[in-house]
Amino acid sequence: MSNxxxxxxxxxxxxxxxxxxxxxxxxxxQQEFEYELSLYDLQKQLTGSRIRVLLEISEAGSLxxxxxxSRLGIKARTVTQFIDVLEAENYIKRLPDPIDRRATIIELxxxxxxxxxxxxxxxxxxxxxxxxxxxxxxxxxxxxxLLKLYFLGSQDxx
Numbered sequence: 001m002s003n004x005x006x007x008x009x010x011x012x013x014x015x016x017x018x019x020x021x022x023x024x025x026x027x028x029x030q031q032e033f034e035y036e037l038s039l040y041d042l043q044k045q046l047t048g049s050r051i052r053v054l055l056e057i058s059e060a061g062s063l064x065x066x067x068x069x070s071r072l073g074i075k076a077r078t079v080t081q082f083i084d085v086l087e088a089e090n091y092i093k094r095l096p097d098p099i100d101r102r103a104t105i106i107e108l109x110x111x112x113x114x115x116x117x118x119x120x121x122x123x124x125x126x127x128x129x130x131x132x133x134x135x136x137x138x139x140x141x142x143x144x145x146l147l148k149l150y151f152l153g154s155q156d157x158x
Contacts, residue, residue: 036122
């Protein structure tokens with residue numbers, strides 16, 4: 001299908017079909033991510049939710065459990081459940097907060113750092129695959145739209 005044919009098809013999509021289309025795209029991307037993880041033999045070890053937790057910790061370097069809950073947009077007790085499992089699997093470690101004795105700092109363990117590199121490679125592979133289907137202008141538009149939707153959606157929660 002040419003770009004002009006696709007543009008015509010896109011204009012025919014009613015607004016009511018946008019959300020189901022977003023769900024389909026999200027599901028397809030999740031399947032592609034799981035396939036990429038399988039190439040590194042990681043899909044059995046880690047769920048998408050656990051990966052998200054690990055990537056947040058990786059990005060931050062170290063952070064408190066309540067900060068992690070806030071960044072993920074989930075309840076503190078849910079974070080505790082994730083951390084309990086990830087700690088049992090030796091993916092993260094808990095450290096006492098030197099400033100606040102009641103708080104706990106979370107960091108990645110050394111054992112999980114090679115896994116994070118594999119996750120990053122899988123993510124990059126998918127990103128390259130799909131972004132290469134778009135022109136530079138479309139890539140820029142997609143980034144702007146996704147950031148706008150994310151920002152506006154996250155503001156509604158506050």
